[in-house]
Amino acid sequence: MGFMRKLRVSAERNNSLLCIGLDPDHDRLPAGVTMAQFNRAIIDATSDVVCAYKPNLAFYEVDGADGLRALEQTLAAIPEDIPVIGDAKRGDIGNTARQYAKALFESFNFDAATVNPYLGLDSVEPFIAYPDKCTFLLCRTSNPGAKDFQDLMIRGQPLYEHVAFKALEWNIHGNIGLVAGATYPQDLARIRQLCPAMPLLVPGVGTQGGDVRAVVRLSADASGMNAIINISRAVLYASAGADFAEAARNAALRLRDEINKHRPVG
């Protein structure tokens, strides 16, 4: 099943736009719990509450080959019917991008991946060539440094809007999405206006400070769908103790319901 349909089915079944970022940080794991064990407990406690999971590869690569093994074990623990986004933010020349796309979509079998647009079309093409996978291009990211380049004005419009226009132009297979940070609500609104039907991956709620109400209203499409609200630390580390999985479930339930309060009715 392609990503778009898989996402719709899981979002409807779990009545959820919440995506949990599986970013296990060694400094914050409960004592004696491995990355793979931590993730499995989080997944078991939340898989009926989310629309998707999003492991960020940085947190695995830090352990080298062992870390990628933990990632493989994590992916095996995710129920088949929940879509998984590989947050890798890769970007390289065509010949190399083909290897990255193969790594993410075949070796790890992610349903979607994030891609950095700075290298242009031939760096993106190998990803969108997989029609059943979704490629989320970084558009307006959630971090303070986003302004350094993404806000630079080009013919009256910021760079990130040019990325959105290119995403529309390149979307011949209908499998492109955009990353739009929750911390810049006006920019998020502008991106949704430019791309009314694209799935938006929205990080930045929770620890990063994005406001849930504004974010949901501005990122969901007219039917209240197609927004993937990612939260990592506020769920994963809801408790630092042995009850971390139960605390994560409670945090996820609360966030899912808070998000649903503000969804447009489809």
Added chain:
Amino acid sequence: MGFMRKLRVSAERNNSLLCIGLDPDHDRLPAGVTMAQFNRAIIDATSDVVCAYKPNLAFYEVDGADGLRALEQTLAAIPEDIPVIGDAKRGDIGNTARQYAKALFESFNFDAATVNPYLGLDSVEPFIAYPDKCTFLLCRTSNPGAKDFQDLMIRGQPLYEHVAFKALEWNIHGNIGLVAGATYPQDLARIRQLCPAMPLLVPGVGTQGGDVRAVVRLSADASGMNAIINISRAVLYASAGADFAEAARNAALRLRDEINKHRPVG
């Protein structure tokens, strides 16, 4: 020893600006030879001819955890005194970029890494915080799609020049370099003009078609140093047979000497 000094010593000892990209492609490896075996043979045949090696992580990640194990074995085969650039083109928000920097500079112990600038300062800071490591920001890449965003004009200057200006501004530790593709000689010249003392990592000679003479004259600094001319496929696959390592050595010697013909005399 810090990257800058290590690079100078290896470039002087081997009288070379040639960097070999260790990008083993499954479709092109000789029959029955593993990635790690292939790399080790290439390294053994060329380590007295290069100034640096540059493995691109895509070619390893395609094999998942096993691929990173092959990368670890490859790194162990490189002589201690040759600097190694981890070509990963990472870029993520600060909290995540710290994990990527730790992965590349501690877990894999690369001497340098490539970083995508699209996310701005807080995505770059965790890398430049390692004073002995070098961070090469993507400035003007060698691929056709580079023009899609990097050439967009902002206040009379293309985006890639704004990246160069930011690199100068952020270079408080003196450990930033730039990636400048060989396939756009005028842009390469402009980047060297803006950043006369920065190390430039120059991909795109060889299979991608960049002209050696122009590239060397435009990228080396006034003393004929600080340019790292990367070549991958034209060396790795000089022969498809059992003599691949010998053929790679011959190709590397020829390229090193061709590069040296055009170096400014220091």
